[in-house]
Amino acid sequence: MTRTLIRRITVVVFLMNALAVTWPVLTLFRMPEPFPLGMPMSMIWPVAWIIISGITLLALDHIEKKYEDK
């Protein structure tokens, strides 16, 4: 993957994250059902976004580092 591509992906994920955890998208995930992993959906949704943005950052950093080392 090129540096430009991963940078673009990171920006897109960041914007999606911002939209996903605020009104109005968040209203789709406001109810606790269906209790994934025994925890309310309303809590798992923001947690999932922490993990998604964490993984994206990890990928970004991996590729940035490769370019820096060159």
Place this chain on the structure above:
Amino acid sequence: MEQWVVTSIMIAAYLLLTLWIGLRAGRSTTSTVDGFVAGDRNFGFLVMYFVTGATVFSAFAFLGGPGWAYSRGAAAFYILSYGALGMLPWYVVGPKVARIGRTLGQVTQAQFIVGRFQSRGLSVLITIVSIAALIPYITLQIRGAGIVIEAVTEGQIPLWAGGAIAYGVVLIYVLVSGVSAVGWTNTLQGVFMIGIAWTLGFYLPYSLYGGIGPMFEAIQAQRPEMLVLPGLTATGEPWTWAGYSSAILISAIGITMWPQIFMKAFTARDERIIRRTVVWFPTFQLLLVPVFLIGFAGVLFVDSLEQPDFILPYLVLNVDLPMFVVGLFCAGALSASMSTGDALLHATASVTVEDGMRPFMNLTESQQRFLIRVFIVISGAVAYYFAISESTSLVVLLLSSYGVIAQLSPPVMAALFWRRATTAGVTAGLLAGGATTLLLFAMPELKPIPMHEGLFGILVHVPVLVLVSLLTPAQDKAHVETYLNPPRAEPANTPAS
């Protein structure tokens, strides 16, 4: 032996360990301002990771987090969302700040902004904004430490004494070792917080409800409104979407603008370390999951507690936990309080001297270090005074200070990314944004929608900054260029090869 005696011994052991680590930390740092405030710009990855995580997670997260989940239900989930959002831009901004700071010899946020927008008035303005936001924050940490010690010693050590003991220790190690003490003690405290939160987060739902699933099923059956976003307000009314969403946005904008976080960019050994810190920050953020589980464990178990922030100590003391668990809890909560408090005290004093005084008088290095130490004691004393005097509006003050501190974001972004920005524009924007925030904080009835006042501040701030900048003459091109692209300096303390 009585329980409170055992717990007190554990607290004492924990405090001594922290003190020992804090005092040892300063031995390898030079006795310069750079050493005392920016740790000779030599923090490695592990220390930076824990400093950032443990500084962000304060007594507010450890006591306030469960308190919110317990009393306001799903409203607490906003705390999950702003950390990752707010830290991500730091991946780009942090290393830039570090590079400029290293070359131009900056150790504080105001120096960074004033480096581009040269004005002593602006420096003082930033100092005032920072201190106004920092003092209530320190007060809250001292109160948190006092509450925990009072609760677990069954009142044998009252709040005023507990706060004084814990922050006496903080004062000693910060005075002696400066920011290096903050770095190494936060590493210890960060490990404690993570370990203890995850342990209690699983232990309490299992011992009270037989598991996490059964706990939420029980809450769903009896208090279903607790689990639906955007949760409740402090008085039990449904919270508004505008309130919930704007709380996330303003906190995301503000999080890296807190001086105690921002200034740590100047402590990193190299830019790579700042990037890695940002990359691994979400692992710290997940600490909120067990914190909320603890709060929810209290929902059906404890009938309306008058002060919801006490839910964690209350549960720990009332569910027949083994004594060492109670002791561990104290260590965790004290860690959360002290790891933020030490960084706050250090930042407040550094900012006061470096930005509020140095632009106006000639101070030698040793005078600066002496004055910073004096102001560490003074700001500690002021916050301690507020902490022991009864004041219920503290949490409100803290939430509002996020709105104030977020106003530092447009100047920082303008300094880095907008060559056409001018000193007049930045100053006008900061004044307009700050004034709007304070006005709407004092008179919330003026708000057109129930959004966080800080976000209204930003909405006024940015256009004023842009407009006034465009109306005033552009900055000297050469000045902007040297600021933005300073010649690359060699990383400090690299052994000559």
